[in-house]
Amino acid sequence: MQHVWLSKNKFNNIFGLILLGIIFFCLNIVSNKFLQGVGIDFTENKLYSISAPSKKILSQVQRPVVIRLYLSKKLAKTYPYLLNYAARVEELLKSYQKNSHHKITLELIELGPFSGKESQALQDGVLGIPVDGTTEELFFGLVVKSGDKKDIIPFIEPSKESTLEHSISSLIAQVAMLNTDIIPILEQIQVRAEYSRPFVKLAEMQLFSQAKYQVRSDALNQRLVQLNAVLAEINLKKTSSKPELRDQAAAEENVVKLELTVTKQELVELKKDLNNATAELERNIKIAATGFVPLLIILFMLLTWFYHSKIASKHSSAWTRLLRQYNGS
Amino acid sequence: MWRNIWILYKREFASYFHIPAVTVGLILFLVLSGVANFYFGNFFTRGQADLLSFFSFHPWLYMLFIPALTMRTWSEERKTGSIELLFTLPITVMEIVLAKFFAAWSFVAVALSLTFPLWITINYLGDPDNATIAACYFSSILMAGGFVAIGVCISAYTKHQMMALSASTSVYLGLNIIGIPTVMESLPHWIPTSIIQSFSNISFITNFDAVNGGLLKVSSLLYFTTLMLFFIIVNKFIIESKRLVE
Numbered sequence: 001m002q003h004v005w006l007s008k009n010k011f012n013n014i015f016g017l018i019l020l021g022i023i024f025f026c027l028n029i030v031s032n033k034f035l036q037g038v039g040i041d042f043t044e045n046k047l048y049s050i051s052a053p054s055k056k057i058l059s060q061v062q063r064p065v066v067i068r069l070y071l072s073k074k075l076a077k078t079y080p081y082l083l084n085y086a087a088r089v090e091e092l093l094k095s096y097q098k099n100s101h102h103k104i105t106l107e108l109i110e111l112g113p114f115s116g117k118e119s120q121a122l123q124d125g126v127l128g129i130p131v132d133g134t135t136e137e138l139f140f141g142l143v144v145k146s147g148d149k150k151d152i153i154p155f156i157e158p159s160k161e162s163t164l165e166h167s168i169s170s171l172i173a174q175v176a177m178l179n180t181d182i183i184p185i186l187e188q189i190q191v192r193a194e195y196s197r198p199f200v201k202l203a204e205m206q207l208f209s210q211a212k213y214q215v216r217s218d219a220l221n222q223r224l225v226q227l228n229a230v231l232a233e234i235n236l237k238k239t240s241s242k243p244e245l246r247d248q249a250a251a252e253e254n255v256v257k258l259e260l261t262v263t264k265q266e267l268v269e270l271k272k273d274l275n276n277a278t279a280e281l282e283r284n285i286k287i288a289a290t291g292f293v294p295l296l297i298i299l300f301m302l303l304t305w306f307y308h309s310k311i312a313s314k315h316s317s318a319w320t321r322l323l324r325q326y327n328g329s
Numbered sequence: 330m331w332r333n334i335w336i337l338y339k340r341e342f343a344s345y346f347h348i349p350a351v352t353v354g355l356i357l358f359l360v361l362s363g364v365a366n367f368y369f370g371n372f373f374t375r376g377q378a379d380l381l382s383f384f385s386f387h388p389w390l391y392m393l394f395i396p397a398l399t400m401r402t403w404s405e406e407r408k409t410g411s412i413e414l415l416f417t418l419p420i421t422v423m424e425i426v427l428a429k430f431f432a433a434w435s436f437v438a439v440a441l442s443l444t445f446p447l448w449i450t451i452n453y454l455g456d457p458d459n460a461t462i463a464a465c466y467f468s469s470i471l472m473a474g475g476f477v478a479i480g481v482c483i484s485a486y487t488k489h490q491m492m493a494l495s496a497s498t499s500v501y502l503g504l505n506i507i508g509i510p511t512v513m514e515s516l517p518h519w520i521p522t523s524i525i526q527s528f529s530n531i532s533f534i535t536n537f538d539a540v541n542g543g544l545l546k547v548s549s550l551l552y553f554t555t556l557m558l559f560f561i562i563v564n565k566f567i568i569e570s571k572r573l574v575e
Contacts, residue, residue: 017566024559025531031548032530042464043543084542091544197378199454282373289450290363293443294356301352 038098048091050099053188054169058096061103061176067093068143070121072111075131075138085158086140096168104172111139127154142168146175162191206278213274220267227260333420334428341432345398354397355440362390362444378455381542383447384465388533391437391476392501398436399480400493402429403568407488416572426564430481430557437473441466461543468545471553472537476501478560485567501533508532531556 041048050058069090076083090108097106111117121139122128128137142153151171156164166189173182234256237249345351362383366372370382406412415425451457479500484493506512508529516525529535536549 013566013570017563020559020562024555025527027555028530028548028552029527031551032527035546035548035551038548039544039546040464041544042460044458044460047542048544087542197455197457198376199378200456201454202373202376285450285454286363286367289446290360290367292446294359297352297356297359297443301349 047088048095050092050095050165050169051189053185054096054165055099056185057169057173057178057182058100058103060178060180061100061172062178063103063146063176065100065104065144065146065172065176066107067096067104067172068107068109068124068145069093070109070111070117070124070126070139070141070143072136072138072140074112075134075136076140078131082140082158085156085161088161089156089164092165093168096172124150125152125154129155142171144168144171144175146177149175149177151175165189166191202281205281209277209281210274213270217267217270220263220270223263224260224267227256227263230256231260330421330424333424334431337420337425337428338432341402341429342435345432345436348401351398351436354394355443358390358394358440359443361393362386363447365390366447378451378457380447380451380457380462380465383444384469385538387469387472388501388505388537391473392498392505394440395433395437395473395476395480396494396497396501398433399477399484399497400490401484402433402481403485404488404490404493408490422565422568422572426481426561426568430478430561430564433477433481434470434474437477438470441470441473458543464543464545468537468549468553471550472533475533475553475556475560478557478564479504482560482564482567485564485571504531504533506532508534508536508538 039048071086073083073086076086093106097104109117109121111121118128118137118139121141124141124143126139126141126143128139131138140156142156144151151174153167153171160167166186169189170182170186173186231253234249234253237245238253240246240249365386366380366383370386372382375382403412406415448462451462452459480493480497483497483500484490487493487496513525513529531552536546536552
């Protein structure tokens with residue numbers, strides 16, 4: 001029945017599919033362009049959204065405000081931490097734009113080699129930070145403009161993330177020349193939560209094992225000091241005029257020196273043990289987290305293997321069961 | 330309609346637990362997700378209580394795992410001839426397609442839920458942002474839906490399972506790598522950036538990466554749902570046209 005392919009209906013179907021594909025493609029391009037800042041912020045501390053006081057300030061902005069973010073994206077790629085932070089700043093600024101009732105225009109300017117935009121950045125007062133190993137400068141600054149008024153953050157420091165919203169809101173308020181008293185509103189902006197969430201438990205565990213080792217290493221260090229004092233005494237004895245005293249000192253020196261090397265060795269081993277303990281802790285966590293469920297599944301498989309005949313008979317009747325189910329309706 | 334889908338779904342879903350290849354794939358997926366997180370993702374050196382290093386590997390893990398699930402959905406039926414039996418039943422093609430799609434998708438969801446030891450670990454070690462992790466799991470399942478829709482669709486096209494496996498893996502690879510910035514930059518310069526940009530918009534990686542930080546974009550949501558819908562419709566079309574030819 002090859003001719004079916006050539007029927008008119010089929011052609012309609014193929015064209016319909018191609019049309020559908022084009023619609024799918026275009027829809028995604030359009031949605032990416034126009035729904036850029038629209039999203040649901042799932043983070044616990046609302047890292048991508050602005051708080052109520054900032055929204056209050058934005059609602060009072062009367063004249064158009066331009067926010068310009070300069071970033072040397074290519075250079076920043078060597079610092080993943082900075083790039084992550086820049087992405088968060090970008091989303092935060094988009095949140096400002098979204099809540100501004102079309103008063104704020106956001107310009108994201110990417111600087112790169114030969115982009116010719118460095119002069120513009122410098123003119124705006126943004127600071128270029130020299131990067132090790134290159135002759136280029138890294139720009140990551142913010143300019144807020146409205147009418148003839150302008151204010152800048154020359155370099156957005158990652159360490160000041162907690163007060164970033166406060167400074168951006170105050171810049172906007174200053175530039176847009178609000179009539180109301182903004183200081184009480186600005187004071188309501190809370191310090192933003194830190195993005196960073198370190199391993200508390202792991203650090204605790206490391207501290208605990210370190211403390212345990214500390215007692216022993218302290219004792220060993222004390223012994224080292226004692227031995228050094230004895231050695232100094234022996235050295236004094238060696239310079240004395242009595243020959244029997246000199247002989248005694250030489251004999252003692254050998255014993256003390258031996259103990260000294262043994263103690264030093266012990267300290268080195270202790271440090272190695274401490275490192276090994278940390279590594280073992282990490283290894284145990286890795287094995288527990290990766291191996292737990294696969295092990296369960298292998299056990300489950302062995303069980304099913306044990307009852308294989310039972311399951312096989314069930315499997316073969318799957319279709320008859322389906323047919324029976326269907327006929328029953 | 331949903332009753333028919335439910336009956337077929339149960340049969341399809343149960344069948345996954347009887348196939349050793351799928352179980353092996355499941356174990357590989359779980360082990361690899363852990364290995365990717367701890368070894369390639371620099372979990373301990375980063376020292377951050379989040380699952381960023383875990384989720385960023387998901388497009389690549391799905392690329393290996395999901396073809397093992399979807400390769401047999403249609404090609405097996407075609408090979409054993411049980412497809413004829415299926416067509417004699419008073420069910421529409423759309424119902425079969427949807428049942429097969431949902432069965433494979435929910436099996437991926439089961440596989441993903443079995444990565445819970447990582448979540449327990451991260452909660453033990455630190456104080457993570459659990460709302461973000463939930464959002465990541467949600468969008469990962471959504472992305473898996475896109476992968477499954479493509480895989481089932483490709484399986485409908487061929488009688489040979491291996492063919493379906495390699496074809497779907499390469500399609501996934503293509504859809505993954507067009508979203509990588511270095512690949513986009515290495516393309517010839519005469520291609521306008523707007524075209525490259527629009528192609529990267531339909532990449533799994535571009536649409537999934539944004540969610541990693543806890544921001545679920547509406548455009549990504551739209552992308553994954555339209556991708557699923559599109560390939561389900563294509564799937565139906567392929568089955569119907571093949572049926573006429575045979």
